[in-house]
Amino acid sequence: MRTVLAALSTDRPLSTPALEPIVDLRRTRLELMLKVLDVDGAVHRVRGGWLATGDPWTYDAARLHRVAEARTAEQQSMREYTATAGCRMEFLRRCLDDPGAVPCGRCDNCTGPRFGAEVSAPALAAAQAFLGRAGVEVPPKKLWPTGLEQVGVPLRGKILPGEQAASGRAVGRLSDLGWGSRLRTVAGPDSPDAPLPADVAGAVVEVLKTWARGDDPWLARPVGIVAVGSRRHPRLVQSLAEHIATVGRLPLLGVLPPAGEGGGARGNSAQRVRTLHGGFVPPDDLATRLAALDGPVLLVDDLVDSGWTMTMAARQLRLAGAPLVLPLALGVSG
Ligand SMILES: [Zn+2]
Known part of the structure; x- marks a missing residue:
């Protein structure tokens, strides 16, 4: 506090940002301190910042x-x-x-009544079964973010129906009680790259089964798989795609080249789309296969964060001729 007082004069006000480097305090702490000194009558706020009153101040x-x-x-x-x-x-x-x-x-x-902390074994088993169920919807995006034209991307308004993904699925949200912590370990932004572990592979198969035959099934069974090229988890995504190909007896059509600047989904949607726009272009051999498809492509990735990776990758598949794109991820952020 004495440093702050010593830095202030009685006639030339100093702003908080100007004081900050002099006293080497974080902004919030400095502001709090100035408020205390203000209440104590040692400083006062004026236009342009703070002045010392010149009144003596002691630490009470x-x-x-x-x-x-x-x-x-x-x-x-x-x-x-x-x-x-x-x-x-x-x-x-x-x-x-x-x-x-x-x-x-x-x-x-x-x-009352008072609830005890004990849980019966059947209730516990039921809760675990409920939380252990795999599968959340990944809704497709329908609108481009505003402001794309200002960042040099010529897209606006509705995403054309012929360029959209269909509704997708993931094993769970990273914040879920059930699969969340496991998914964070396997597919979280900071998790190391490794092949798909068996328990998560089992959950993926469960999700696909429910998707095929559940209450809200896919429009048509996929006829091939495409993996989103990943900088963070290439082995994980590759092994996920291979596992589904084996279990579902589906051809692995190819891998899209990684796009974006690798910084993840931070920043706003327009910036995210800007970094991904022009990426995920299928290599020639994959493009040829896509153009010949007569059914949906299952597009697999590790993590849906902002959702723009799936959206932009699906768009490239649609532009290359895929009749429908079904996104599938291990985890959804948030
Ligand atoms: Zn009472």
Whole structure:
């Protein structure tokens, strides 16, 4: 605080950004400190920044000690509030020195029932089975992001129906309770590249079976597989594509060359589309196979993050003649 005070003059205001390098504090901390000094009358805010008032300022250790003690007591009260078996409203009213504090008859403690922490074995098994189910929809994008023309990409409005992907599937979201942590380990942005592990391969097959015969089936069975070229997980994506090809007895038609700048899906959609636009062009042999297809392509990738990779890769397959593109990923971010 003394450094901040010493840096300020009484006649030439300094802005917070100008103060920052002088006192070497993070912005939020510096702003907090200036507010405290302001309340204490040592500085004041003016047009263009902060001025020292010139009034002497001392660190009031005794007062701040009392404040800290009061905060600690408040924390303790909050813990007691959550743990109390008595009426919670009565507890709060007593904290506020209300002489009329009586049980309210309405809070959870007044009304019960109390739930124990024990779970029966059948309930646990049912919960695990529910969470362990694999499969989430990956909805196709229908609209281009706004502002593409400003970043040099001549696309706008609706994605043409003939260039869209169809509805896709993934094993799960990375945030899911069931498959989430496993998928983060295998397909998360920071996970090392390795061939598809057996348990996740099993989940992929389960997802494909449900997709084929479930309540919301694909329009037609895929007739071939294309992998999205991956910089982060080439072995994972390649082995995923090969596994599905073997299990489903489908030809692996080829791999799209990696596109984008490898930085993942950070930044806004327009920038993401810009880096992917012009990429994922099928090599000649793959293009020839795509042009001859009479059914959907299963387009496989490890992770759907912003969704633009699948969208842009599917678009290239459609432009090359694929009648339908069914995206399949291991995980969905978020
Ligand atoms: Zn109560």
